[in-house]
Amino acid sequence: MSVTVRVPAKVNVQLSVGAARPDGFHDLANVFLAVGLYDEVTVAPADRLRITCSGPDAAQVPLDASNLAARAASALAARHGIAPDVHIHIDKDIPVAGGMAGGSADGAGALLACDALWGTGTPREDLLALCAELGSDVPFSLVGGAALGTGRGERLTPVEVGGTFHWVFAVADGGLSTPAVYREFDRLTEGTRVPEPVASDALLDALRSGDPKALAATLSNDLQAPALSLRPSLAATLAAGTEAGALAALVSGSGPTTAFLTEDEATARKVAAALTASGTCRTARTAASPAPGATVL
Ligand SMILES: C[C@@](CO)(OP(=O)(O)O)[C@H](O)COP(=O)(O)OP(=O)(O)OC[C@H]1O[C@@H](n2ccc(N)nc2=O)[C@H](O)[C@@H]1O
Ligand SMILES: Nc1ncnc2c1ncn2[C@@H]1O[C@H](COP(=O)(O)OP(=O)(O)O)[C@@H](O)[C@H]1O
Numbered sequence: 001m002s003v004t005v006r007v008p009a010k011v012n013v014q015l016s017v018g019a020a021r022p023d024g025f026h027d028l029a030n031v032f033l034a035v036g037l038y039d040e041v042t043v044a045p046a047d048r049l050r051i052t053c054s055g056p057d058a059a060q061v062p063l064d065a066s067n068l069a070a071r072a073a074s075a076l077a078a079r080h081g082i083a084p085d086v087h088i089h090i091d092k093d094i095p096v097a098g099g100m101a102g103g104s105a106d107g108a109g110a111l112l113a114c115d116a117l118w119g120t121g122t123p124r125e126d127l128l129a130l131c132a133e134l135g136s137d138v139p140f141s142l143v144g145g146a147a148l149g150t151g152r153g154e155r156l157t158p159v160e161v162g163g164t165f166h167w168v169f170a171v172a173d174g175g176l177s178t179p180a181v182y183r184e185f186d187r188l189t190e191g192t193r194v195p196e197p198v199a200s201d202a203l204l205d206a207l208r209s210g211d212p213k214a215l216a217a218t219l220s221n222d223l224q225a226p227a228l229s230l231r232p233s234l235a236a237t238l239a240a241g242t243e244a245g246a247l248a249a250l251v252s253g254s255g256p257t258t259a260f261l262t263e264d265e266a267t268a269r270k271v272a273a274a275l276t277a278s279g280t281c282r283t284a285r286t287a288a289s290p291a292p293g294a295t296v297l
Contacts, residue, residue, distance in 0.1 A: 002044035005113040007105035008034040008144055008291040009094040010137070011167065011252050011259045013207070013215065016197035017222040020186050025136070029197035030149035031159060031204070032140045034291040035167055039094050039102060041069055041109030043117050046087035049073060055092035060175070068107035068134060073114045075130050080120045088113075097175020099227075099253030101137040108141035108294045116296055128156075144293025146207060148199050163210020165261060165289045166268040168246065170237050170281035172256035176227060181254035184226035197222075216247035216261050227255035234258060237280040244274035 010032045018027035039055075051070050053061045061067065065074070069088045077084035088110055094102030108131055115122045122130075131138035132154040139154050140147055146159040206214035228234050228251070237258045238249040245267055246260035258281070262268040268286040275284040 001117070002042050003113045003116045004040055004042040004297045005109040005294050006038045006040050006297055007109040007141055007294045009037040009100040009102060009105060009287070010034050010140060011100070011289070012221060013219055014200055014203050015221045015223055015253065017182075017185055017194070018197045019189075019194040025152040026182060026185070027151065027197055028149060028153045029199045030153040031146070031199060031207075032149055033146045033161070033165070033289045034140070034144040034293060035169075035289045036287040036291040037094055037100070037169070037285060038291075039105045039109060040091040040297070041106055041113050042089045042091070043073070043110065043113040044087050045117070046085055049084045050087045051090070052087070053090040053092055057092055057096040060096040061090065061092060068103040068138070069110035072107040072110040072130070072134055075133065076111055076114050076120065076122065079122070079126070079130065080118070082118065084114075086114060086117065095169075095171045095257055097177070098171060098257035099176065099251065099255045100169070100257055101141055101253070104135050104137040105141045105294075107131065107134045107138045112142065112294045112296060142294050145290045159204060160208045161210065161290045162208045165212055165215060166263075166265050167287050167289060168241065168260040168262060168268050168272045168275060169252065169285045169287060170241060170258045170260070170275045171283045171285065172231070172234065172237070172258070173282045174256070176231060176254055176256045178254045181223050181226050181230065184229055185223060188226055188229060212247055212261055212263055219248050219250050219261065221250050221253070223254050224251040227251045231256050233280070237275070240278040240280045241271055241275055244271045246271050
């Protein structure tokens with residue numbers, strides 16, 4: 001017997017970052033949009049907790065207890081006083097360390113899959129609390145769709161989306177460390193007054209309208225400058241996608257994946273081909289949003 005859960009990647013359509021808090025985290029106004037690139041997490045009974053991974057980036061995924069899927073299984077088992085004896089297999093399609101919350105997706109997926117496998121019937125709010133303990137982005141991976149994340153991004157309010165948005169994601173060579181990008185944000189803003197992060201009404205209206213041009217005009221990411229500071233070559237990728245006809249280009253979360261919003265699916269395919277040919281990224285993928293959250297297949 002096994003259970004498979006499919007979990008989407010995300011892009012941040014607004015990522016407003018406040019000053020560093022005493023606990024080292026940053027308060028955010030983080031508008032998440034789930035996109036149709038997925039990892040699949042399959043769990044099956046085993047004699048001990050074991051993890052395997054397949055997919056183009058599998059070599060970069062840790063297969064020890066630090067893997068977010070393993071941590072999720074252990075946390076759920078501990079909550080119910082049972083042993084986390086499970087084989088977790090991750091079929092990974094989400095770029096690793098790319099600012100698309102792939103690890104978070106696997107954490108949310110393993111939680112939901114183990115809950116189904118073990119018949120533990122954990123209430124939704126308890127699953128969300130476990131997700132928040134695993135990482136700031138993990139609750140959103142569970143719920144999907146679109147949501148505003150406040151606090152460190154873990155407190156979610158659903159956001160309405162009035163249509164399908166078409167994206168291209170340019171996958172960079174190598175990852176960027178999320179803590180390093182936040183540290184670079186702190187360095188670049190040192191000595192300035194960092195405003196309280198607030199969700200943009202214009203952005204929320206644009207999402208509700210389903211109009212890609214309106215959304216393109218309101219996208220923002222406070223981690224873009226620090227990501228570019230650590231990886232200046234991303235400027236060429238952003239420029240290549242814009243020249244190829246994207247409505248807007250931005251760094252996805254902490255990067256180094258870059259995201260391009262397009263008018264429609266045909267333009268997305270054209271921009272992806274141009275980005276791949278430009279030599280400014282490893283590969284380019286198209287995906288539509290919003291996508292559903294973690295789902296048992
Ligand atoms: C930047 C974002 C945007 O959605 O995602 P990615 O681009 O990495 O996918 C998130 O804030 C990443 O969330 P996540 O990857 O879950 O981070 P966590 O595991 O909770 O924290 C990792 C580290 O990031 C920093 N961190 C994270 C969240 C936050 N609100 N403030 C922070 O300063 C802290 O240094 C923390 O120790
Ligand atoms: N299941 C997992 N998949 C990918 N990375 C993981 C996983 N579990 C832990 N990690 C670690 O988390 C880091 C961040 O990976 P990921 O979540 O893909 O990127 P990001 O935080 O930029 O969205 C990786 O470098 C890796 O060491």
